[in-house]
Amino acid sequence: MITRLKLDDDSPRPLAFYLAAEEWAAADVVSDDDYFMTWRVGPTVIIGRHQSLEDEVDTAYCRSHGIDIVRRKSGGGAVYADMNNIMFSYIAFPKPGESIHDTFCRFTAKTAHLMQSLGVDALVSGRNDLTVDGCKVSGYSYLAGQRRHIIHGTLLYDVDVEVMGRALTPQRAKLESHGVASVRSRVTSLGRYLDMPVGEFRRLAEERLSDSVRLVTPAEEAEIRAIESSYYRQGWLEGRRHVAERHRCRVPGDGWLTFSVARDRSDMVESVTVTGDAMTPVDLSQVLTCDLRGRKADAREISRRLAEIH
Template identity: 45%
Template sequence: MKQICYPDNFSTDGRRASFFLAVEEVVARRYAAVSDDDYFFLWQVPPTVVGGRNLWLDVEMDLDYCRSHGIDVIRRRSGGGAIYADMNNVMFGYVTGGDEVVTTFARFTSMVAELLRSLGLDASSTTRNDVLISGRKVSGCAFLHVPGANIAHGTMLYDTDAAAMRAALTPSRAKLLSKGVTSVESRVTTIRRELPGLSLEEFKRLTIERLTDGKLFLTDDDMADVLATQKRYHEPQWEAPRRGRHAGAPSTRKRIEGVGQFDIAVATGADGLITGVTLGGDFFTTGPLQPVLDSLCGLPRTREAIAAALPDPAPVAGLTREALAELIADNS
């Protein structure tokens, strides 16, 4: 696996999370999709909350707190929940070719767990998206498929500002209880806590040494593509919290173990037919979701009518077409 490296004349100091997410996309398009090599890199950012593509951001994080405390807020293109990052933790990025995104994701989380076990830690990966040390979360991961390639990435909590993380992230009580905890802080651990003699720089060095065996040097042309790709992360429609997309539509929240949390808003007209559907949450998608939801407009809000209109398989990881239809049709 090759380490992704930047041109000598290019500095990444102070770059936002959107920059590094754009690096992953460019490497996926320009390299992984047309080669047999895998690619990996580490990155760090000033205090930032990164939310999954489907999240209603104002539900999962305290946006006022983030603004008043200088915490950047970025929506990534992969699914999953919200994570807090700062210069005391490390982000992992993994890019590989192919179309088997679920297999790639499992390989990535297993690779991260194996790295931690090589350091003497009792690490394991969950069936969904977490890496644990002795049952406590140390890394949350997500995936994204682009044509011909897959991206898997995650945060590694070497250390963190627990107070800022606790204030910035506001997951539902149901989500916390599903993990057997009552607060964000009680659910996580850190590398520094588990290995107090290992410095952050040494951890980074060992990670690169044990996971990579070569280098990919990005070109000036690659970096121009990265900066152009980064701009898409800051388009107003992409950055928007998303809740209330269909004005006046009541929302309900449901959690499906092993799949994720869903915030569901369905608008209907006076005739009872669907006029708009929005799904928010920390679930993962395997393909475009909103165009599928938009195709339900004009249908009655019944499980049978919705299921008949949905593609098979459904574009939500872990859900059958019928299960997705039931979520949308359920009024309770």
């Protein structure tokens, strides 16, 4: 059973509110259902947990154009969203023997099947994208919750590719590794293939991808807002500062990651900070720091350990 979570007032909230709602739903003990949500937000850039803000986002452009910037707790890459896009959230229990990646694939396939049922030749592509005619229309990431897994993504319905291209500034090496010249050249809008406004498609998706509806109560919304505050705490958006030596390594399935190593006066590891659009349910920086603190690990050993835990 997939139950759609519905707010009493559907006016747009800050994006951090919806991320908090996912966390709240993942931990919910009132029901044993899987949950589904759709939502839209004002112009916002969302960066992955491990990404470097300065490498991925033109912060000056975003500030001057009223574009909010939020760091989510799941991995993956940076995305742009506005009221012409739809955000999908699946908050689901894993099936017996199912990994978080299996749960992820199960629900991205549901979204692809929805598009196919409407005559759009959508395909699950790469590690986390849905594509039409070879161009990306949706990208997903995932996070392991307390009881349920969180799978969420952005569906580009009528995206302003000019604004998206200005707001997002991925490293050229990353684009070249995907064989594309720019953000603009690798995306398209689902609305180009469907003769319906974004709101109508959203309603149709809600009907077809859920079995029932649960209204979020005012008391539950207050619980969500308490979680939302964690996204505004000092230092969360900026992320960990890079210090000392920096290295890049290529991880199969995830492309290039950067790790920075802080060492003490005896050349022992004090901390390791990983940045990049890694798709992983764990905090890579935290795991590496715990594993290697107090050891004289070189870049090769750290790269090898990163590949192992990833």
